[in-house]
Amino acid sequence: xxxxxxxxxxxxxxxxxxxxxxxxxxxxxxxxxxxxxxxxxxxxxxxxxxxxxxxxxxxxxxxxxxxxxxxxxxxxxxxxxxxxxxxxxxxxxxxxxxxxxxxxxxxxxxxxxxxxxxxxxxxxxxxxxxxxxxxxxxxxxxxxxxxxx
Numbered sequence: 001x002x003x004x005x006x007x008x009x010x011x012x013x014x015x016x017x018x019x020x021x022x023x024x025x026x027x028x029x030x031x032x033x034x035x036x037x038x039x040x041x042x043x044x045x046x047x048x049x050x051x052x053x054x055x056x057x058x059x060x061x062x063x064x065x066x067x068x069x070x071x072x073x074x075x076x077x078x079x080x081x082x083x084x085x086x087x088x089x090x091x092x093x094x095x096x097x098x099x100x101x102x103x104x105x106x107x108x109x110x111x112x113x114x115x116x117x118x119x120x121x122x123x124x125x126x127x128x129x130x131x132x133x134x135x136x137x138x139x140x141x142x143x144x145x146x147x148x149x
Contacts, residue, residue: 011129011137014039018138022126023058024103030055035099059103062145063094065120066102070113090115092142094122108143115147 010016015038017023026037029044031051036044037059044051074086090107107116108125122142129139 007135008128008138009135010126011139012038016124016126016140017058018126021061022124022140023061024124024140026057026059026099027054028057029053035059035101037099037101037103059101060096060098061124063096063103063122063142065092065116065118065122065142066095067093067118068107068113068116092116092122094142106139106141108141111144111147115144120147121145 008018010018015025017025024037025039026035027039027041028035029046029049029051030053032044032046032049034044034046034049034051035057036054039056040054042052044054068090070088070090072088090112091104092107093102093104095102107113107122109127121144123145125141125143126138127141129137131137
Protein backbone atom coordinates (compact mmCIF):
# COMPACT_ATOMS: atom_id res chain seq x y z
CA UNK A 1 0.00 0.00 0.00
CA UNK A 2 1.16 3.54 -0.74
CA UNK A 3 1.98 5.14 2.62
CA UNK A 4 1.07 8.61 1.34
CA UNK A 5 -2.58 7.54 1.02
CA UNK A 6 -2.67 5.98 4.48
CA UNK A 7 -3.91 8.01 7.45
CA UNK A 8 -1.68 8.04 10.54
CA UNK A 9 -2.98 8.72 14.06
CA UNK A 10 -1.61 8.28 17.58
CA UNK A 11 -2.87 5.06 19.17
CA UNK A 12 -3.15 6.97 22.45
CA UNK A 13 -4.48 10.45 21.71
CA UNK A 14 -2.76 13.28 23.58
CA UNK A 15 0.18 11.28 24.92
CA UNK A 16 2.73 12.19 22.24
CA UNK A 17 3.32 14.34 19.19
CA UNK A 18 4.24 13.02 15.77
CA UNK A 19 6.51 14.38 13.07
CA UNK A 20 10.27 14.55 12.64
CA UNK A 21 10.91 15.42 16.34
CA UNK A 22 8.27 13.63 18.41
CA UNK A 23 7.79 14.50 22.08
CA UNK A 24 5.84 13.03 24.96
CA UNK A 25 3.06 15.30 26.23
CA UNK A 26 2.84 15.98 29.94
CA UNK A 27 1.26 18.39 32.37
CA UNK A 28 2.81 20.63 35.01
CA UNK A 29 0.91 21.57 38.15
CA UNK A 30 0.53 25.36 38.41
CA UNK A 31 0.64 25.17 42.22
CA UNK A 32 3.71 22.96 42.88
CA UNK A 33 5.36 22.47 39.43
CA UNK A 34 5.00 18.67 39.64
CA UNK A 35 5.29 17.12 36.16
CA UNK A 36 3.01 14.24 35.20
CA UNK A 37 3.03 11.75 32.33
CA UNK A 38 0.64 10.78 30.96
CA UNK A 39 -1.05 14.18 31.07
CA UNK A 40 -3.73 14.74 33.69
CA UNK A 41 -6.70 17.05 34.03
CA UNK A 42 -7.96 15.77 37.38
CA UNK A 43 -5.65 16.46 40.32
CA UNK A 44 -1.94 16.81 41.07
CA UNK A 45 -0.09 13.52 41.56
CA UNK A 46 1.99 15.09 44.33
CA UNK A 47 0.36 13.88 47.57
CA UNK A 48 1.38 17.11 49.33
CA UNK A 49 -0.45 19.28 46.76
CA UNK A 50 -4.14 19.89 46.18
CA UNK A 51 -3.62 21.60 42.81
CA UNK A 52 -6.15 21.09 40.03
CA UNK A 53 -4.78 23.51 37.42
CA UNK A 54 -2.16 22.40 34.90
CA UNK A 55 -0.18 23.65 31.95
CA UNK A 56 0.62 21.38 29.03
CA UNK A 57 4.30 20.73 28.40
CA UNK A 58 6.47 18.63 26.09
CA UNK A 59 8.88 16.29 27.82
CA UNK A 60 12.52 15.62 26.93
CA UNK A 61 12.89 13.48 23.79
CA UNK A 62 15.96 11.69 25.18
CA UNK A 63 16.90 9.87 28.34
CA UNK A 64 18.88 6.97 29.78
CA UNK A 65 17.79 3.41 30.47
CA UNK A 66 16.97 3.05 34.16
CA UNK A 67 15.73 -0.55 33.84
CA UNK A 68 14.75 -2.96 31.06
CA UNK A 69 13.27 -6.38 30.38
CA UNK A 70 11.72 -8.41 27.61
CA UNK A 71 8.20 -9.75 27.22
CA UNK A 72 8.81 -13.35 26.14
CA UNK A 73 5.46 -14.86 27.07
CA UNK A 74 2.22 -14.46 25.14
CA UNK A 75 -0.56 -13.10 27.33
CA UNK A 76 -3.38 -15.53 28.18
CA UNK A 77 -6.94 -15.24 26.82
CA UNK A 78 -8.78 -13.00 26.23
CA UNK A 79 -5.68 -11.05 25.11
CA UNK A 80 -5.10 -13.11 21.98
CA UNK A 81 -3.77 -11.64 18.78
CA UNK A 82 -6.11 -11.82 15.80
CA UNK A 83 -3.60 -13.64 13.59
CA UNK A 84 -2.49 -16.00 16.37
CA UNK A 85 1.12 -14.82 16.39
CA UNK A 86 3.11 -13.29 19.19
CA UNK A 87 6.52 -11.69 18.88
CA UNK A 88 8.50 -10.97 22.06
CA UNK A 89 9.51 -7.35 22.58
CA UNK A 90 11.78 -5.36 24.87
CA UNK A 91 10.59 -2.77 27.38
CA UNK A 92 12.67 0.08 28.77
CA UNK A 93 12.08 2.30 31.79
CA UNK A 94 13.84 5.53 30.82
CA UNK A 95 14.91 8.35 33.11
CA UNK A 96 14.23 11.83 31.76
CA UNK A 97 16.90 13.87 33.51
CA UNK A 98 15.30 17.34 33.21
CA UNK A 99 11.94 16.12 34.51
CA UNK A 100 13.42 13.67 37.05
CA UNK A 101 10.91 11.00 36.07
CA UNK A 102 10.84 7.48 34.64
CA UNK A 103 8.78 6.69 31.51
CA UNK A 104 8.10 3.09 30.44
CA UNK A 105 7.72 2.11 26.77
CA UNK A 106 8.55 -0.60 24.29
CA UNK A 107 11.93 -0.48 22.59
CA UNK A 108 11.94 0.52 18.90
CA UNK A 109 11.46 -2.11 16.20
CA UNK A 110 14.67 -3.96 15.37
CA UNK A 111 16.14 -3.51 18.87
CA UNK A 112 16.02 -5.79 21.89
CA UNK A 113 17.50 -6.36 25.31
CA UNK A 114 20.84 -7.18 23.67
CA UNK A 115 21.03 -3.49 22.65
CA UNK A 116 20.35 -2.19 26.16
CA UNK A 117 22.29 -1.70 29.37
CA UNK A 118 21.70 0.48 32.39
CA UNK A 119 22.57 4.02 31.33
CA UNK A 120 22.11 3.41 27.59
CA UNK A 121 21.13 6.65 25.87
CA UNK A 122 17.80 6.47 24.04
CA UNK A 123 15.61 8.78 22.02
CA UNK A 124 11.86 8.91 21.52
CA UNK A 125 10.57 7.60 18.19
CA UNK A 126 7.05 7.09 16.85
CA UNK A 127 6.34 3.85 15.00
CA UNK A 128 3.33 1.96 13.62
CA UNK A 129 1.53 -0.20 16.17
CA UNK A 130 -1.23 -1.63 13.97
CA UNK A 131 -3.43 -0.75 11.00
CA UNK A 132 -7.22 -0.89 10.71
CA UNK A 133 -9.19 0.21 7.63
CA UNK A 134 -6.13 1.86 6.06
CA UNK A 135 -5.50 3.92 9.20
CA UNK A 136 -2.08 3.36 10.72
CA UNK A 137 -2.15 3.71 14.52
CA UNK A 138 1.12 4.98 16.00
CA UNK A 139 2.87 4.40 19.33
CA UNK A 140 5.89 5.96 21.02
CA UNK A 141 8.96 3.82 21.72
CA UNK A 142 12.54 4.21 22.94
CA UNK A 143 15.36 3.78 20.41
CA UNK A 144 18.97 3.26 21.54
CA UNK A 145 21.21 5.97 20.05
CA UNK A 146 24.66 4.42 20.45
CA UNK A 147 24.55 0.84 19.21
CA UNK A 148 25.82 -0.66 15.99
CA UNK A 149 22.54 -0.12 14.10
